[in-house]
Amino acid sequence: MELSDQDSSSASASVTEEELEGDMDEEVEGEEEEEEDSNDKHRSSPAPSLSSFSSSLRAVIRIKQKYQAMKKRRQELALSMGGAGGLTGAPSRTSPKIFTFDPSAFPALTSSVAQKKKKRRRRRVLFPNSGGPRAPPKQEQSRAKYCLYLLFAIVFIQVYNAIENLDDHVLRYDLEGLEKTLRREVFGQQGAVEGLLSHLKDYLSTYVHNKPLVVSLHGPSGVGKSHLGRLLAGHFRSVVGETLVLQYYVLHHCPQEADALQCARNLSTIISEMVERAEEEEKIPLFIFDEAEHMHSEILDALWQLVASKQSNEYLNAIYLFLSNLGHAHITKHMLHNSSSISMAMSASGRHSNLVKELTPILRNILEKLHLLWTEADILPLGLLEKSHVMECFLDEMTREGFYPDHSNIERLAGEIQYYPAVGGHEYSQTGCKQVVAKVNLL
Known part of the structure; x- marks a missing residue:
């Protein structure tokens, strides 16, 4: 509560000061306008005189007196407001006797301004001197990629040579x-x-x-x-x-x-x-x-x-x-x-x-x-071996011995071989082609 009263008193004091300064400025401006009007009148006259000089001096003195009176009145008003605040328990306000723009006199204002500046600094985005938004950085290709390609090529050549060598080794046999x-x-x-x-x-x-x-x-x-x-x-x-x-x-x-x-x-x-x-x-x-x-x-x-x-x-x-x-x-x-x-x-x-x-x-x-x-x-x-295989054995052996490969003769010779009982359409020989050579030699 003390802080809120102090803030309200400081706000009211700042308002009265602004009003006084505005009145003073208006009076000064009015005096200046009058002085300018008088000066214009004197300028319109063909030649300046002693009376015109004394009137301007009097105007300056009068402006100074009014300014001092307004200043005194403002100080009295500030003192009266300070006394009223003391009766209510609010802390007395101490204002400088001389008008100044010292930032230390307004700590709350300076702190808020500093915070705003920090926020602005944080939001600030810096761009290069060339102007315009910064382009996204290009991804540079690593040189290791080329080494990897070279390794793949070497491995491929080695494998290819190994396969060729294997083929050569098989061809030898x-x-x-x-x-x-x-x-x-x-x-x-x-x-x-x-x-x-x-x-x-x-x-x-x-x-x-x-x-x-x-x-x-x-x-x-x-x-x-x-x-x-x-x-x-x-x-x-x-x-x-x-x-x-x-x-x-x-x-x-x-x-x-x-x-x-x-x-x-x-x-x-x-x-x-x-x-x-x-x-x-x-x-x-x-x-x-x-x-x-x-x-x-x-x-x-x-x-x-x-x-x-x-x-x-x-x-x-x-x-x-x-x-x-x-x-x-x-x-x-x-x-x-x-x-x-x-x-x-x-x-x-x-x-x-x-x-x-x-x-x-x-x-x-x-x-x-x-x-x-x-x-x-x-x-x-x-x-x-089946019967058809035995007939092939007879054909090969008769051709080797120089006999004419008569199919009826081959079938007759193959029929003389002993076979197992036919099973599933297959007729297997009991001795295979073992007796083929002996039977061909008997021809």
Whole structure:
């Protein structure tokens, strides 16, 4: 409340002062107008006189007296207002005796003005000297982006060169020629041929490996296991050399079981020499073990040590191919019992994929019980041959021997082969193409 009374008293004092100043200004202006009128009259006279000078002096004195009277009257009015405020308990107002524009006399006014100035300063927006609103800054492109582009280009070139090198490494082994040979001379096993070629392409696409390639082909007698091994051996001899291909027949190289330990040592020595030679020539050797079902446990142990243990890099860059009739009874039984469910429109690769999918777990369980070597191998089952496949075998053998390929004669010879009872439109041979050569030689 004290602050509000003080403000009201100060406001009323400022109002009276403004009124007094306005009256004083009006009187002064009136005196000045009169003086100007008198001066105009004197100017209109042709020559100034002493009386005109004395009248102007008197006007000045009179203006001064009026100003002093007005000033005195204003002071008395201020004193009277101060006394009235003291009676009501309001603080007395002290005003300067001399009119001044000192800002310290009006603290509230100065504080409000200062706040307004601060607000104006805060709202002020500075623009460049060029004038107009400032344009948004342009985003500068980082130089690191060009380094990133360069890195992408280098990586692309490296990958492209690596792919080219892989292609060159595969071309060295001429897998396309091998595929053509196997498709032309292996009958009824197109699915197995595709699986074998897939393993070879994946492995031969590079020279550095973390394990050797071990493939085990299983099937009944006469389905083309040994024939497939001979074709692979002949092809690899032509591309990597005679010294880097080994065909090992257990019944020929180690017929006596008493010599199994010495045979295992000799086999390990031969394999070590071949892999060292292949490492020097930067090639991959091929080891083919036919009739693996007759291999002694000592030989299997030696081979398992070479396949499973990571002795050095040269032992990792090798291909081991095992050919055997282990599990042939399960393959025969599966094909005879499931032939009716196999669609005739299904391709050979489709039938073989189903055969591998269903027979691989069964064969693996049987083989792993025989020896640990089969745990490191990729198993590929070979199916039974049909009568049409046997006729193709007769045609190929008669052409090789120089006989005229008479279709009626071929059909007659194929009819002399023993077959299983027809199942689902399929007539499978019991001996495959095993008797084809003997029958052609009798012609």
